[in-house]
Amino acid sequence: MEDRDARLREVARFAVALEAQTGCPAQLLIAQWALESKWGAKPVGHANYFGVKAHPQAPQTCTVTTHEIIEGKAVECQQVFADYPSLEDSCRDYARLITQGPPYRAAWERYQNDRDLHALIDGVAAKYSTSPAYANLVATISGQTNVTQAIAAARQETANA
Numbered sequence: 001m002e003d004r005d006a007r008l009r010e011v012a013r014f015a016v017a018l019e020a021q022t023g024c025p026a027q028l029l030i031a032q033w034a035l036e037s038k039w040g041a042k043p044v045g046h047a048n049y050f051g052v053k054a055h056p057q058a059p060q061t062c063t064v065t066t067h068e069i070i071e072g073k074a075v076e077c078q079q080v081f082a083d084y085p086s087l088e089d090s091c092r093d094y095a096r097l098i099t100q101g102p103p104y105r106a107a108w109e110r111y112q113n114d115r116d117l118h119a120l121i122d123g124v125a126a127k128y129s130t131s132p133a134y135a136n137l138v139a140t141i142s143g144q145t146n147v148t149q150a151i152a153a154a155r156q157e158t159a160n161a
Contacts, residue, residue, distance in 0.1 A: 005146070007040035011049075012150035014091040016158055024095035025117055026151045028124070031142035032094070035134075043090070045083035050094040057093070058082030069130040103127040117142065 011033050015026035033040065036051040043049045045062035054061040060083045067074050084090040098104050107123025110116070118139055125135035141147060 004039045004041070008034075008146060008150045009153065011040060011087065011091065012147075012154040013157065014088055016151060016154040018091060018095040020158075022095045022099045023112070024098050025111075025120065026154075027117060027142040027147060028098065028121060028138070029091060029094060030147050030150070031121075031138045032124075032128070033091070034141050034147075035137055040087070043087075044081045047084040047086055047090050048081050049087060049090045052082045052090075052093060052097060054080040054082050055097075057096075059084060059089070069132065098124060 008030070011030055012026065015029040015033075018024055018029065019026045033049050037043045037049040040049060044051055044064050045060075048062075051066075052058070061080050062083045063078055063080050065076060066079045067076055068079075069075070082093065084093065099108055104124055104127060107120055107127075110123065111120040121138050121142065122135045125138055128134065131137075
């Protein structure tokens with residue numbers, strides 16, 4: 001468990017810093033990191049902790065067998081994903097994607113006006129995943145005590161720095 005807690009503390013530091021820089025909520029970043037990488041234990045490729053598909057700004061790519069829900073059925077398929085040199089780079093691109101990526105523009109603009117994290121989660125999840133349970137999973141993780149404690153500790157570290 002210590003390894004998982006250490007990974008959570010590390011990603012919380014990046015999440016808090018990126019929230020200050022981009023506005024991307026630390027809770028959302030951490031929840032998707034946890035869900036997509038099994039709490040940082042299993043990134044896609046070298047260091048894609050968010051399951052981000054390949055895109056023009058990706059520093060490199062990798063092809064991975066994944067599962068998608070298509071017409072209500074789990075389907076195994078090969079997908080090309082972005083890959084990153086580090087966790088920090090993965091977090092930075094995720095925050096860029098959520099705050100600037102065209103698929104999430106409407107959800108992000110709505111969040112800019114109302115700061116409703118759950119509405120943002122729903123809007124992101126509708127485009128991010130084919131799983132009908134995805135939004136509920138992200139929302140549940142975002143509100144977990146360990147997540148809120150890690151964010152509070154990272155904010156305290158930043159304030160004391």
